[in-house]
Amino acid sequence: MRAENGPGNGKESTVRVIWHGNSVGTTCPPSEREGVKLAHGGRPRAPQARSASRITKRVGILVALGFGALLLSGCDARTAMRFGWPAGVTPEATKMGDLWTWSVITALVMGILVWGLIFWTITFHRNKAGQKDEFPRQTGYNVPLELAYTAVPFVIIAVLFYFTVVVQNDVERKSDDPKVVVDVTAFQWNWKFGYNKIEFTDGVTYDGFERNGSPFELQTPNVEMVGGAEEEVPYPAGGRDDDVRDYLPFDKIETVGSSTEIPILVLPTERRIQFNLAAADVVHSFWVPEFLFKRDVMPFPKQNHTDNQFQVEQIDRTGAFVGRCAEMCGTYHSMMNFEVRAVSPAKFDAYILYRDRNPLATNAEALQAICEVPHSVTTVPFETRRKTNGDTPSDLGDAGNTSLPDCTVGANR
């Protein structure tokens, strides 16, 4: 574009504008407003500035569309701020969720900063007409700048590391005084849950531990032909002697899963709970997705140098939560499910008392006695005869409300 002065001294004269097209080869004439600006001696808007405003407009539209989609999808702010993190039911899960939220926000701030710098550079520092084949101003070897962009990422990493360690310590924290201690025994391919120690809501304690036993008690006998006759022999255990095989706990009140019944582990809300883990055979993993936590369940925990205990500060709400084995442990690993049934502390006390007084009663009967749905509502036992395709039926019940209607908890101490 070229502006030529007409005759006269140039101050009052009109300006004749000759349009040659812009730098990207289009032939759009300048707008009327720009023409007026030019007539009064102003400079034409650079093509880069025009494309920058176009980009800003498009980004604005995209952001508005994003927020609109979020609002229309019905996601509440809390869910949106979790950035895909599942809602847990323990304070530990909430803390991990908060760490995730802030980590994503940090990453987004860094991302927006980097994207901003990239777009700012490619928008405002393009090769200008008349400057072809020239390098822009070089800023290499700027020591303060280089020190800053080396130090800043280290600071960010250090801060993220600090908060990760703080949350990890919270998740792994163990109190000396858990209100409920549960013995969890995994075996191919089910679970056994026993109540080791309980402090009732009125402060009275219950000691449920009975004895340590052998893994064989949970396995089918290993029979071999010895000297022409069938004989029961120990299972192989990495060459270890029989005397180290007594690590499995057995309690007075136990719930054992079978191929016809999902074991339901009844636990109270609002109480600190400890889980002691041990496997009778191979490595399993105890996982309740809503706890957002899983830990390997090892045979011979001591010899394998594992920390086989963990605690949750509390379960925040009542309901049914599916539990799974999260370590490939053999043929029916994927069917190794259980259910955590979180009930009020008062109902939990009544449940333990019922089971203590009625040692021959089934878990289903005990659940019914405390007005709870007597079967699992989150999963079903594996159909060994493969009559179904393995899907969990949708009509098992409401996992959010497992109380039986029109029922009063009768058992009391």
Ligand SMILES: [Cu+2]
């Ligand atoms: Cu398993």
